[in-house]
Amino acid sequence: MNTTDCPECGYEILSRLGTVCPKCGHTIGYFEGEKKKKYGKFFALTVFVPFISFITILFSSINPYTFYASIFIYAYLAYKSCPALFKGVTFTKYEKVLFWGVWIIFNAMIIAMIYNNIVKGFESGS
Numbered sequence: 837m838n839t840t841d842c843p844e845c846g847y848e849i850l851s852r853l854g855t856v857c858p859k860c861g862h863t864i865g866y867f868e869g870e871k872k873k874k875y876g877k878f879f880a881l882t883v884f885v886p887f888i889s890f891i892t893i894l895f896s897s898i899n900p901y902t903f904y905a906s907i908f909i910y911a912y913l914a915y916k917s918c919p920a921l922f923k924g925v926t927f928t929k930y931e932k933v934l935f936w937g938v939w940i941i942f943n944a945m946i947i948a949m950i951y952n953n954i955v956k957g958f959e960s961g962s
């Protein structure tokens with residue numbers, strides 16, 4: 837059995853979910869301590885980055901210069917939110933599949949949108 841230090845009092849307890857610390861009564865949840873912070877950051881990135889990219893590309897597509905600039909911004913954000921960069925977080929196999937799945941789906945959607953904009957731009961271009 838894996839043990840961990842209680843995040844409240846530092847007493848050594850089992851790291852299993854639902855373990856109640858015998859010293860202070862803290863219950864071990866899914867997200868604890870450092871893991872909680874990193875997960876928070878990761879969740880914010882996986883949700884907000886595609887959203888921001890989507891809005892940026894949507895509004896910048898009026899002008900070809902801002903549109904291409906937004907693609908660069910998007911590429912940078914996509915890179916920064918890539919699950920491969922979150923080495924500090926110990927993912928279980930299921931979490932890895934979930935995060936990669938979300939990242940790939942969102943990015944595939946945005947790339948499809950960029951592609952559609954480019955095709956439309958060429959069709960209606962001067």
Ligand SMILES: [Zn+2]
Nearest residue numbers: 842845857860
């Ligand atoms: Zn405790």
